[in-house]
Amino acid sequence: MSIAALRRSSRRSSTWRKVASAAVWLVIAFNLAVFLWVFVNSLRSHAEIFANPWGLPRTLHTENWMNAWVTSGFGAAIGNSVLVCITAAVGIVVISAPAGYILAKTNRRLSEVALMYIAVGVGVPTQVIVIPLFTIVQRLGLLNSLFGLVVVYVALNLPFTIFLLAGFFRSMPDELEEAAALDGAGSLRTFAQIVAPMARSGMTTALILNLVWLWAEVFLALILIQSTSKQTLPLALLNFMAQQQYGGNDYGQLLAGIGIILLPVLAAYIWLGRRIIEGMTVGAGK
Amino acid sequence: MTAPVADPLTRPGGSGASRPGRRADGGATSPLQRRRAKMFWPFLLPALVLYTAFMVGPTLASFWISLHSWDGITPMTWRGLTNFHLLLADPVFHTALLNTLVILFGVGAAVFALSFALTMLLRDMAGRRFARAVIFFPSIVSPLVLAIFWGFLFQQRGLLDSLLTGLGMADRPNFLGDHLWLIVCLGMVWMSTGLYVTIIMAGVDQIPPYLYEECELAGATAWQRFRYVTFPLTWDVIATTTVLWTVSSLKIFDFILAFGGTTNDLPPTSTWNTALFIYGNTFGGRVPLYQFGYASAAAVVTLVTIIVLVVLLRRLTRREAVQL
Structure with a gap:
């Protein structure tokens, strides 16, 4: 293979790599956005969420969390x-x-x-x-x-x-x-x-x-x-x-409820994440 | 959700056959072996008893119950194969069985394709540990929570719907109303992919990097790299993982259940798999049916399906591992 061809192929592979890693980051961004969305909207009122699910909280409806904790x-x-x-x-x-x-x-x-x-x-x-x-x-x-x-x-x-x-x-x-x-x-x-x-x-x-x-x-x-x-x-x-x-x-309250359930799992994951991942994949690589 | 398991049985050192000297029916040679032989039953029995009483017994009992009509309270009455005849004619069961197979093969194919793609893309990326951790996270979150979010994402005036409205799309599809099963399947792909990415990634990590360097030198395309290096060298992992998927896909229950919304309401029968079918005919719903015999027949059909599929899969994937 000529040097030019080699260079061309490596350039092609670097563009390909960029597209590919963009795709991966999109998947990652989606996963992060899901959990971010749950937490952000757990602080909004039901009417706000229903009017625009993409909005940000105007005032922090922290009472959602209190109410969710009590009623659930x-x-x-x-x-x-x-x-x-x-x-x-x-x-x-x-x-x-x-x-x-x-x-x-x-x-x-x-x-x-x-x-x-x-x-x-x-x-x-x-x-x-x-x-x-x-x-x-x-x-x-x-x-x-x-x-x-x-x-x-x-x-x-x-x-x-x-x-x-x-x-x-x-x-x-x-x-x-x-x-x-x-x-x-x-x-x-x-x-x-x-x-x-x-x-x-x-x-x-x-x-x-x-x-x-x-x-x-x-x-x-x-x-x-x-x-x-x-x-x-x-x-x-x-x-x-x-x-x-x-x-x-009351979506605000429901999302706050989900938040209450997610938080301990998230904490455990940050603390023990590698261990959990390796535990669940153990044996397959052998 | 279970992690892969084929390990201890397949490891050659584990079977007595490769060590003929130590074999003879418990006639252990070393003092250690003799002691172990003495502890065999005390160590094994508690596990064996519990497992037999709560798992093997009930499995066999399902076969017996499936031949009867039973509500769980009054005595059973013999029914022969009637339950199976009824199942064959029940459109709800047809859908449930078909859906189970769609999950197994359709969702499975998507999960594997996506997992391989992500693994290949992540292979030499900066921040892959972080990426893996984020992709994996849904695997440990309760499927109920994931299902609630998935509902929000697709419901009318939900996330996707209002995005499409914002983009000026007037004629928006009613995702949950008209395409519920498709949405549920997509959700299962999302829910399951993380685990398989990490499993396949662990397999790919065993491949020596020089093979990929040689590919690079030979000017191989990404597809060729996958076809001639990654795929053959991760065959063992793929074989184990397909069995894992077969077993765990049949266990999927709560993600679908959550689309009914509550403890009382079941999701529409168009989304049922065999797990939902059994639940729906026994304990589930506002007015539980308690058709134990009929539901047991569905359980037997499910079990036979698994056995046939696992045996077939093991046949199909049996192949010598590539030695490096």
Whole structure:
């Protein structure tokens, strides 16, 4: 290729690159604008938003946030959600870690079969099991109870978490454990004091992932929780939407409500963003 | 939404077959192996019991219930395959199944094309970490919130509508009224792309940069670079991600539900997928129908569809990974 041609092609590729990066920045700008728009308009009155959704607030209607907080019952719902999500996520990791470890570290035919058996569960969508699940929870007397919701959350998120953690445990060396075994430490103690700390990063990833999913979970909560006092945050949001529709739409207030829900997620994302992203992509690149 | 999972099973070191010495039915050789063998059941049992009771049991029960007529309270009555015959004749179910497949293939194709395009564009861009973080963000926001915004964007006198008015367009389409399903699909593309961009990006990052430098020297076009370097070298990632998409696309529920507006109101049946169909025939709506048998039949059809698709996909994508 002649020098001129090479130069021409590099010039072409640089124009192409400019167009391309403009396209990417457009996508990014859209995503940023979405959240900016929600926050800006949460400070405008309903009439203003309806008259011109593109406008800026003339006076700051901060009362939207107050009103949203009071009418939505988000306060109690956040409490329920925090309780349910943290208990369930910790429960999932505590039960999955030993299972993932033992399946990763024993080379028996049985451990392969068991891992396969558990892996199948990753592909079962909630809607397929929701009817028998409702009946079981009802028979156990756990309908409309946060504890019942936690139990179901734990059970249903085990397959993925066991799978994820088995991958982590498999890549861990045996030496320290052998040393502990020679020192006469019991199996449970070895696991709790030697193995689990070594797998801390994997377990933290599992914990964060489960928290992110459970925080937004709707389907099961919708079916298993019936009273307003026990609703989780997504249910409160659905009810809040209903109130807005029947009590006359107030977009300002609705957007403030969305803002209340978004802020903690945004804060967590800024704080743990890289960890969340890497956790959710883990395994795919291998 | 789940992250990719095919890892531990496919890793060759994990199967006993490659290490014949340690295999013989629990007859472990080292003291460590013997201890582990002893802990096998105590460590595994809690997980196994919960998983079996709340997931495997209910899955099997769905098959059983689908052969009955049941409202959840009075005793079940045997119905044989009647529920399945009814499903076959139910236009709402046809739409729901078709929509599920449209999400799986149509929305899926869009998500993958867009994700690849964004990945390639982001590959050597300044500020790619920031860009990735922003593109990813919708993946962790509640789909309900995203759906509410998406509604605002397209509703009459909403963002797009008033923009078009401002531009002097008199004959504006009624997006939510006439094209609701299309809007919902676009929303799902927006909602899902971020996760797949980051997954594919993680795969592309494994490709050694010198290959791209050689492309540059050989004067390859962007398409050729994609076709002969990126695509073959990320094949494994693509294979895992298509399974991931298959599984998670069938789970989509709340984004569509939110277009009904409330806890009581369901979105129009034209936007239902099988998840909405099952919910709509059991617990959903102002007057829940509690048709457990009928809805279970839909669940069985959904499950069989997934199994067939995943098996087919794995067949189709099975190929030797390119060794570097």
